[in-house]
Amino acid sequence: MNDSGRAVGKLLDRYRLTPDALLVIFDEVDLPLGKVRLRERGGPGTHNGMRSITSEIGEGFPRLRIGVAPVDPTVEIADLAQYVLSPFASNERADADEMIVRGAEAAEVAVRDGIKRAMDKFNG
Numbered sequence: 001m002n003d004s005g006r007a008v009g010k011l012l013d014r015y016r017l018t019p020d021a022l023l024v025i026f027d028e029v030d031l032p033l034g035k036v037r038l039r040e041r042g043g044p045g046t047h048n049g050m051r052s053i054t055s056e057i058g059e060g061f062p063r064l065r066i067g068v069a070p071v072d073p074t075v076e077i078a079d080l081a082q083y084v085l086s087p088f089a090s091n092e093r094a095d096a097d098e099m100i101v102r103g104a105e106a107a108e109v110a111v112r113d114g115i116k117r118a119m120d121k122f123n124g
Contacts, residue, residue, distance in 0.1 A: 001048070002052060005051075008053050018060075019060045020060055023061075025103065027068045029077065029083070030045055030046055030047075031066075031067030032067045032073075033067050033071055033092055033095050034067060034099045035099070036065065036102050036106050037123055038063070039062065039065070044059075064110065
């Protein structure tokens with residue numbers, strides 16, 4: 001994901017699409033576990049993969065952020081890569097499962113009905 005901008009750029013070129021035709025879905029350590037947030041556009045925040053994408057195609061594409069921050073906000077993440085690649089802890093699994101279902105529903109609404117409709121339904 002950290003260098004995904006090149007692949008996204010090539011995908012857009014191959015299918016002659018504009019960035020607003022995308023829906024980028026990614027894990028977000030700056031969002032609490034269990035939360036989903038949709039945005040029409042914006043900056044990359046602290047996510048390296050999003051930095052790569054925005055540097056390649058700009059910020060004009062919708063995104064679905066899936067929160068993966070620790071349940072306990074006082075927990076420090078020593079190795080970010082190790083953290084995001086590890087399975088959820090047993091005490092996080094129910095929240096993670098619910099978030100996955102909600103995220104899939106949000107993505108479906110965004111694709112079917114548009115990002116604004118999905119934002120109205122799922123951001124809150």
